[in-house]
Amino acid sequence: MKARLITFDLDGTLFDTAPEIALAVNRTLHAYGYGPIELGAVTGFIGNGMQALMREVLASVVVDRVVALDAVMPVFVEHYDATAGSTAQPYPGVPDALETLKSADIHLAVVTNKERKFALRLLENAGLDSYFDVVLGGDSLPYKKPHPLPIRYCIDRLNVPAQAAAHLGDSRTDVESAHRAGVAAWAVPYGYNYGEPIEDAHPDRVFASIAEMAEHVVSLH
Numbered sequence: 001m002k003a004r005l006i007t008f009d010l011d012g013t014l015f016d017t018a019p020e021i022a023l024a025v026n027r028t029l030h031a032y033g034y035g036p037i038e039l040g041a042v043t044g045f046i047g048n049g050m051q052a053l054m055r056e057v058l059a060s061v062v063v064d065r066v067v068a069l070d071a072v073m074p075v076f077v078e079h080y081d082a083t084a085g086s087t088a089q090p091y092p093g094v095p096d097a098l099e100t101l102k103s104a105d106i107h108l109a110v111v112t113n114k115e116r117k118f119a120l121r122l123l124e125n126a127g128l129d130s131y132f133d134v135v136l137g138g139d140s141l142p143y144k145k146p147h148p149l150p151i152r153y154c155i156d157r158l159n160v161p162a163q164a165a166a167h168l169g170d171s172r173t174d175v176e177s178a179h180r181a182g183v184a185a186w187a188v189p190y191g192y193n194y195g196e197p198i199e200d201a202h203p204d205r206v207f208a209s210i211a212e213m214a215e216h217v218v219s220l221h
Contacts, residue, residue: 005160009169010112012191024080049113049138097214113138148181172201
């Protein structure tokens with residue numbers, strides 16, 4: 001069946017957000033007397049939401065005393081609120097690809113584990129928010145990826161059968177979410193994915209870029 005709905009991951013798929021996330025992480029660490037960690041390390045922790053990110057960060061640097069995650073999170077959120085949308089840009093070709101898909105009457109949605117207000121800020125700053133029928137953050141529903149609920153919510157909300165939908169992401173979390181939701185699991189190879197090749201997650205298809213995916217979808221219509 002031709003694709004009628006594409007749900008997208010955000011970080012590492014539509015936007016390169018790692019630098020501004022790393023800035024917020026390092027400002028948080030500085031507040032607790034720790035030195036900065038490298039961008040590559042932070043990138044490897046991205047994908048399962050803010051709390052999971054900071055849990056990994058603390059586990060990697062805090063060895064000399066107890067630092068409670070619950071105490072750190074408000075500090076990190078404050079710093080990320082100051083950095084979110086400051087440097088993040090959509091990957092090359094993303095705006096044109098979204099226009100191509102929207103012009104072909106394909107439903108588009110964002111399914112990210114990032115808090116929804118920050119996802120909306122990125123989309124609005126880049127002028128891309130109008131392309132999406134639904135934007136779900138990690139705080140939008142009772143469960144987030146890799147639970148199938150967010151993708152299933154989009155399917156139900158937009159009245160599209162699962163066999164006519166695909167989820168495009170950059171990580172094993174996205175692939176697992178898609179498989180559990182019963183939609184095609186598509187991936188891009190340039191994202192974060194915890195430092196692992198995306199092929200190891202066994203997506204149904206890997207596209208070199210969003211543009212290549214859009215061309216594929218439109219060619220079938």
